[in-house]
Amino acid sequence: AKTIDLAVLAGDGIGPEVVAEAKKALFAATKNDEVSFELTEYPLGTDHWLATGETLSDETLAKIKTHDAILFGAIGAAPGDTRIPSGLIERELLLKLRFSLDHCVNLRPSKTYPGVATPLASDEPIDFIVVREGTEGPYVGNGGVIREGTPHEIATEVSINTAHGVHRVVKDAFERAQARPRKKLTLVHKHNVLVNAGHLWRRTVEAVAKDYLDVTWNYLHVDAAMIFMTTDPQRFDVIVTDNLFGDIITDLAAAVTGGIGFAASGNINIDGTAPSMFEPVHGSAPDIAGQGKADPTAAILSASLLLDHLGLSEAAKRIENAVLADMNARAENPAPRSTQEIGDAIVTAMGH
Amino acid sequence: AKTIDLAVLAGDGIGPEVVAEAKKALFAATKNDEVSFELTEYPLGTDHWLATGETLSDETLAKIKTHDAILFGAIGAAPGDTRIPSGLIERELLLKLRFSLDHCVNLRPSKTYPGVATPLASDEPIDFIVVREGTEGPYVGNGGVIREGTPHEIATEVSINTAHGVHRVVKDAFERAQARPRKKLTLVHKHNVLVNAGHLWRRTVEAVAKDYLDVTWNYLHVDAAMIFMTTDPQRFDVIVTDNLFGDIITDLAAAVTGGIGFAASGNINIDGTAPSMFEPVHGSAPDIAGQGKADPTAAILSASLLLDHLGLSEAAKRIENAVLADMNARAENPAPRSTQEIGDAIVTAMGH
């Protein structure tokens, strides 16, 4: 039997609760397959930093690199917790992982489920994926401050975009578009203002499109994309965009499809030089942590993306179908359930 | 009688059609007041550039500077028109005006009107304003490209943020929040990732807040703001944010309140060193230009903001009330009307 060697980073807040359910789903989905799991838990996050001063050391990173894939929960301190410098864990743990492990494709599917209420008046089904660039753009941490705290302070942020970085993501997005029935790709940027980066993205899409003649593509400014996301999200099939626009769009996409509780994501290393990482789009939600109130569906769907990435597409589909069955069950009986009850129901829907 | 000396830049596409109605509304609203208007039309925009090569020359800019205020329509070529380099008119005319005339506050009210359908399921009224910074951030046009068109291309965009620029906008936003019944301010940024700029914004809000103790304020990451904008837009009162986030948020805000056809804006020079400029948030919509299909309401509401800015708050209110009356009339009789019919109805609602 093949052994899959997973790193588990449950993280802070509701992270551990939802990851526990994701693990159950992983096991259930592969029970009858020729695979078994070996799990190594890395207790990284806010508490670990407070206790040890480590966000993510080079040694730990080297260990994490040896695994086949990473199951990630959520990180981030409570907003009022002044012991933790704002954004420290996010940058030095989560973003460091994405950058060090070359997670260039941040894959975020957005889909409505039957019976799940959305904030939109229309109940037309929505089904698209966002291919968000994950290793460059305004996220590179380039920039600085002079004269801090004075009336003459100047603070800069530099967005760095490379042909290498944009090309591989655009190509990946075209591949995914080609594999989908509608075969449509939308580039979202703001090239009328961000001329340098915008034109690199635009030219790259134009060039790569020549190898995917069966994919139709169009361009939307990010502000116009906001409008369509609420008035006509059905128009989207595959969206490809930069790191920051992708951050913004995918939260909106999660909202219009029924909530961040169902939004899964994969941080993909596309050439296998390091493990890919799968995480719910939601954060650590410290306000409801430890109360069994978190919906584990996003984490469970992230486990499905993980299986699919490792070539276990049937097992991945089993989770997806079980989630779908659970969504239908919710629609009939919308009584609130605990994190564990939802996880159990999804496992049961897999026939276990 | 006081004479108000206006520059009119109707622009491209539907710009001239909607500006024609905005002028009618201006005249009607001030008919019985001790004011008259002197209008100078500047035929700038795509056609002018094609004919003369001028986007906005220093001479024209100097002339525009002498007016009391600017009424602006919309600019931008048709997406397929390859004669016009993408974004050229936007940057060299619209953004050049905002930057040269020091329009640091880009004021964008968002409000639902009775009877106007929105894409949201909830019909709870929405009423907030966005104070978008207008003269810095990622819009400064700083950055560059090396090795263009090669596999080694690198393209950068530099967001520049100054204490001066952030402070004046934040102060303006607190002033506006204090003048509103709910007295709430929300800073939207992404300071967990954009550390330098984000912390300048955050520290500035913390400092200025001390002078507005009756205003309660909070902070939201831009991605979280996306979610609330669709699930709970009622929570917002005054939003203050940077140039790019403001661009993104205000289109979403326009969408969730019923459409870009009603979204007005003011580009405000807060210390009167140059004229302020009032424009609908929508673009030039070349696809429907010249057909009388454009809704002039956003341009007419922009004229109301112009009057208010010039101290003619009663006249401004007259336009607002007439628009409200027209919205109610639409709700009862939603038959489509032409641009001119809508303009006429709003003028009639002012009793003329």
Ligand SMILES: CC(C)[C@H](C(=O)O)[C@@H](O)C(=O)O
């Ligand atoms: C936590 C934060 C750094 C992160 C991001 O901005 O990418 C999050 O918002 C996300 O979308 O995964």
Ligand SMILES: CC(C)[C@H](C(=O)O)[C@@H](O)C(=O)O
């Ligand atoms: C046309 C464009 C340059 C402009 C902007 O990005 O500011 C527009 O989208 C707006 O919001 O006024």
